[in-house]
Amino acid sequence: MVLTMKDAKVRLYVEQALGTGQSVALSRDQAHYLFGVMRLGLGAPVALFNGTDGEWQAEVIEVGKRKGVMVCRNQSAAQQNPPDLWLLFAPIKKARTDFIVEKATEMGAARIYPVATDFTNAERIRRDRLQAHAIEAAEQCGGTFVPPVDDLTPLTRLLDTWPEDRRLMFCDEALVGETQNLPEYDGPWAILIGPEGGFSDTERTRLAKLRSATPVALGPRILRADTAAVAAITMWQMQMGDWR
Numbered sequence: 001m002v003l004t005m006k007d008a009k010v011r012l013y014v015e016q017a018l019g020t021g022q023s024v025a026l027s028r029d030q031a032h033y034l035f036g037v038m039r040l041g042l043g044a045p046v047a048l049f050n051g052t053d054g055e056w057q058a059e060v061i062e063v064g065k066r067k068g069v070m071v072c073r074n075q076s077a078a079q080q081n082p083p084d085l086w087l088l089f090a091p092i093k094k095a096r097t098d099f100i101v102e103k104a105t106e107m108g109a110a111r112i113y114p115v116a117t118d119f120t121n122a123e124r125i126r127r128d129r130l131q132a133h134a135i136e137a138a139e140q141c142g143g144t145f146v147p148p149v150d151d152l153t154p155l156t157r158l159l160d161t162w163p164e165d166r167r168l169m170f171c172d173e174a175l176v177g178e179t180q181n182l183p184e185y186d187g188p189w190a191i192l193i194g195p196e197g198g199f200s201d202t203e204r205t206r207l208a209k210l211r212s213a214t215p216v217a218l219g220p221r222i223l224r225a226d227t228a229a230v231a232a233i234t235m236w237q238m239q240m241g242d243w244r
Helices: 028-037 094-107 127-141 155-160 201-208 225-239
Strands: 011-013 023-025 045-049 055-063 068-077 085-089 111-116 167-171 189-193 213-216
Touching: 011 028, 011 127, 028 055, 028 068, 045 068, 085 094, 085 225, 094 111, 094 127, 094 225, 111 127, 111 155, 155 201, 167 225, 189 225, 201 213
Parallel strands: 011 045, 085 111, 085 189, 167 189, 167 213
Antiparallel strands: 023 068, 045 055, 055 068
8 A cells, every 4th residue: 555645634753763664653642642633543644754764654553542553654755854053042931932942943953952041031941842842843844854952051061062163153132233144154053042131241252252153133123032043044044054
């Protein structure tokens, strides 16, 4: 039996390896979603991806209230990885932090780094919850890659061990209205978005001394942190990424 991509109404992220004839056991939550929420039954097609093996069309072969089994039939899309771009951002209010993670996943970030700055309002995050949002975003947007979401890390600690070959696009609200161009560089990049209160003088001085950092403005107006993340990724993707 050959299933096509249009047959599957549901995409699901799984952690198991995927390949022709590979069986995939569902977790309790996955079984509830497919059979209780989406009302799928035996023989239903589901698109599966695990972040490394592309997308596979699978068929439900076992249905239960708390479990289920699918089997992979054919690959419907090759693995598509994003550019080597990290997003560093200071967490803000819960819903807006969720938004940043979701949009960064959709727009092609390879890694998501919540960072604690001097003026960061949020003292902690639920990394597992943010990772779940990244997975859900990939399921919804048709992506085959899920960026890892790191634990909240102090910005100073991250800069202490910053890799010399990774350029840093430092989005500085103090430069609003100015025009800067990113240097041509085909290696790895990162974007840094500050908190609602902006960067401290100490942080700005530290970043100015980082040879790989390029300060940029995001247009003629100061943007909210969640809007700035979307604008910065868009700007980078258009100039350096896979939107060119």
